[in-house]
Amino acid sequence: MDKLKHILLSRNVILALILVLLGSIFIGYVIPQQFTTSEIDLEEWKHINPLFAVLTEALGLHHMYTTPWFVVLLMIFLFILLLSTFEQVKYSHRATFGAGDKEVGHEVKVYIAHEQLLSTLKKAGYVKTFQDAIITRFIIHPWGYWGNVLLHLGIVVLVISSLVLVITEQRGLLHLVEGEMYRSGDPWLLEQTGMLADQFILPVSVRLDKVDVDYWETDDVRHISTVVSFIDKEGGSRQYHLGINKTVNSRGLRVYQGRTYGNSFYVEFKDKNKREFPLIIQIDHPRKRDKAGYGNFFVEGIPFEIKAKYYADAKKASMSGNDPLLVIRLVTIEQVLKGISQKKSGTKPQLNVETEKMETIAGEVSLGLGESGTLGPYTAMLVHVSRWSEIIFVQSSGMTGIFTGFIIIITGACFTYFIPPREFHARKTGNGYSVSWKASRFEKFYESEFEEIVKRLEPTVRS
């Protein structure tokens, strides 16, 4: 058992483990990760890098941080860290309260009464931490010996809390239009749940009551805020104000204001036979007053792709979005032949058929609120415009642990690098003491401390 402990705590094993973790993070950076990359982009990357793609698929490198082997690696790291923390507690306890090393450094003889020794060292900021018949030990900043313990303990707390968070977290994202209600249990626009988390079902229904957006004179967004109502099963309702950096905590949930928002356009399509096709077009808000926001849509029964864009203001004079201009295009998309070429694959000749997309515009119309116009074989009318906004719901545990871990790490690092402990040993010899001194770190900076203390004990010094 001791041998195993010795191996696990050997400096080389720890260093190797840190390097493997570092390497894994680097691979996670180089290889696109599925939680930050779209499926299309990931496929494209695999297509461009066929050799890496095989390895990536086999080892799950495209979801590095959720692969079993990475979790195992993290567990080993955590175990060793725990073991090391425990060993360091023992060491720090010994270093703080024990008799210390027999040989501490260059010894100087002083003929001085015990009380005088105590008062001189007290004045210099040294605390008596140990005394027996022979040895008296003083330390300045004795808690500095606990810096490494805290550093390692902090990392343990941080990693455990992060794991708890990752495997239990539930996140749901919604795009709600003003007045729209999201009922508890409805599907999310986007849902992310940890390995051990159930499907994320809100305990309440949510209605978006209002969206407000302020702009700088440069057209950049100054502030986004929304008013949402939580409606419980009994029909009771409570209103909350959300904003960027202004979250709401309620019923164990944290609710965040998302960064994306825009306008929702209710457009009524009618064909020649007066058949109606209601369409709701939801588009991201334009970034500038003279720029448009874009979106492409398909509607059942309409054999065209609908390409839409809108300007925040029909006159392009403001960003308010109160008088937007919607432009709709009906487009047919066909794959047309671009060319045929012949290439040899092994011994067999192969035909290579190249096609390209060709768009044909079947109709285009610009609509202000309440306006109608002809759009190819349809008439289109903009009936209503309202705002939509992104709202994020999170249910998680572990965040307190993560921040506690961070605080412990910082405290540990401060203890280690700002306040290195220095020891002063006094060994009883006849009618005086042999005194010596050492610093746990950065001895070069504090050498003069010992000289100054010894000077204060003069003229009784006999070196």
Next chain:
Amino acid sequence: MNNPALIDTGLHWIAVIIYAIAAVYNAVGVIFNKEKAERRSYHIAVTGLLIHGIALVYRWIAAGHGPYMVRYEVLSSNAWVAMFLFFIFVKIFPKIRQASIIMFSATFLLIAISVFQNPALKKVPPTLNSIWLVLHVIFIKISLGTLLIGLAFSIFYVMKKRTGIHWLQRLPDIETMDAYAYRFAGFGFIFWTNATVSGAIWAYQSWGRFWGWDPIETWSLMTWIFFGIYLHLRRFFGWNGEKAAYFFMLCFVMSIISLFFVSLIETSIHSEYFTEE
């Protein structure tokens, strides 16, 4: 004369010129042991720091936010913090005085690069409107400043050991320089950790997640681990001297990549403040 951009860039250019003069005086003073020139370089640099400070405050008022939105102001404020920190540390640790030759040049270089960036004022987006962002930025700047001093001593260490350059002999002995590099690496590590923590809290407050493996976050974590390894090697493997100095330089390069280059080549949440539209 009512154009804020003109006043701002004008003040910055004055600061650049003053820092350049200070760097020359300092180099002459340190290399040729001209005490008067060295002392004068400090006076000139303090003047530069004052004018530079006025430029930053003026820009802060004109823009309505701190110097953390566009590369121009980020680099410029990094230069100011590095110089300011050096003046503080030189009071606490007088032996680091000769590091001025690298600190003055680095400050001049940072502000000189900044004035060639687009100085247009950019309004702060709502996600960046948080006290945690301010702390995040302050900690990063302090970290960079302390690491620069550590870098100076690592370079001095190698130069003094490898060459017989005369003026290097007036630097502290190589053991002391090695200890300074180690200690300032420790300081830098603490502030880098603080920056990471405040950044995580800010991300949690803004987006509901404390870590998202954003490219800059990932590079920042790798840099933190690199410095962790450096400190580990020194503490437990007894690394010191030349190999520790080289490893510190590697860590410093990592930090520079994280801070200045990743946002140029990668799409990142952090790019929001670096985008020059």
